[in-house]
Amino acid sequence: MTPQVKLRLLASGDTTLQGYLGAPPAGFRWFDFQLPQGQLAFGTCVRVKIISANQLYGHNGRQPLTGPRFQIDVLDPSAERAREVAAAIIAFLGTIDLASNAQFTSPVTTPRQFPVFILNQRPGMEVQTEPPVFVESLDIRAYNKE
Amino acid sequence: MYQGLSQDIAAVMREAIASGIFVSLCTIQQPSGAFSPSGQPDGNYSDVIGLVNLPCMMAPESGIESKTPEQILAYDVRHVLLDGLYRGIQTGWRAVIDGEDFDVLSVDIDSQSQMTRMQVRIVTI
Numbered sequence: 099m100t101p102q103v104k105l106r107l108l109a110s111g112d113t114t115l116q117g118y119l120g121a122p123p124a125g126f127r128w129f130d131f132q133l134p135q136g137q138l139a140f141g142t143c144v145r146v147k148i149i150s151a152n153q154l155y156g157h158n159g160r161q162p163l164t165g166p167r168f169q170i171d172v173l174d175p176s177a178e179r180a181r182e183v184a185a186a187i188i189a190f191l192g193t194i195d196l197a198s199n200a201q202f203t204s205p206v207t208t209p210r211q212f213p214v215f216i217l218n219q220r221p222g223m224e225v226q227t228e229p230p231v232f233v234e235s236l237d238i239r240a241y242n243k244e
Numbered sequence: 245m246y247q248g249l250s251q252d253i254a255a256v257m258r259e260a261i262a263s264g265i266f267v268s269l270c271t272i273q274q275p276s277g278a279f280s281p282s283g284q285p286d287g288n289y290s291d292v293i294g295l296v297n298l299p300c301m302m303a304p305e306s307g308i309e310s311k312t313p314e315q316i317l318a319y320d321v322r323h324v325l326l327d328g329l330y331r332g333i334q335t336g337w338r339a340v341i342d343g344e345d346f347d348v349l350s351v352d353i354d355s356q357s358q359m360t361r362m363q364v365r366i367v368t369i
Contacts, residue, residue, distance in 0.1 A: 131313065131314070132313060132314060132315060132316070133314065133315040133316075133369065134316075135316050135318065135368070135369070136368070138369050139368075145314060145315075147313075147314075171314070173369075175287065176280075176284070176287075177280075177282055177284050178280060178281075178282055178284070224315070224317075224369060226310075226317055226319075226367045226369075227317070227367045227368065227369050228338070228345075228347040228366075228367065229285070229287055231369060232284075
């Protein structure tokens with residue numbers, strides 16, 4: 099399972115994020131890289147892309163552990179709403195571990211650690227629409243086991 | 245005796261209106277002027293007095309999509325002719341035409357002050 103799939107799977111199971119982004123699976127407005135046309139009309143949307151992925155090495159070679167860096171953009175016509183959802187995502191990120199199988203096997207168990215790091219948060223805007231769309235971007239690193 | 249062109253010029257809009265070609269209705273709205281606690285416009289608009297349900301006709305001018313890796317923006321530009329002279333419409337206001345909200349890009353009045361034309365746009369993401 100790729101880190102993009104893992105992240106979306108866990109996010110869609112978070113009830114707080116469901117309240118903001120819609121009901122999974124088809125209605126959960128968390129998108130891989132590109133925001134599909136028309137989705138913003140249904141409410142706040144999130145688009146996610148990996149902006150770098152460093153491989154980790156030991157003496158015996160490449161390890162099955164990577165450190166992908168994600169950019170998570172929250173889009174909404176309301177700046178405060180975008181910030182609110184970004185805060186909810188930060189809270190959610192403190193509950194996940196992509197480097198263990200705890201949350202991806204049956205039964206799901208609580209991980210013992212949560213190796214996700216918030217590196218930066220910055221605001222942005224898509225200016226061509228009227229009203230403009232506010233973007234709150236999170237820059238995170240989430241260690242992932244391949 | 246030459247009587248000038250003023251009657252002929254005025255007749256143009258009268259005939260256009262009588263022909264029934266102003267098939268749409270346009271309401272001009274202005275922003276409320278109120279702001280959210282963080283300083284963002286509250287997104288509310290109110291009708292401008294005297295500019296409500298103006299007969300008009302609207303025609304498409306251009307349509308284009310701008311694709312970037314992150315999103316697709318669709319631009320729909322229309323040309324609008326109002327049924328008379330309406331001064332004071334400002335860019336930064338919006339035009340609600342047949343129930344659809346458009347951003348007013350430009351407003352101009354013809355050289356004979358008989359009609360008002362607007363270029364309006366809607367951009368969707």
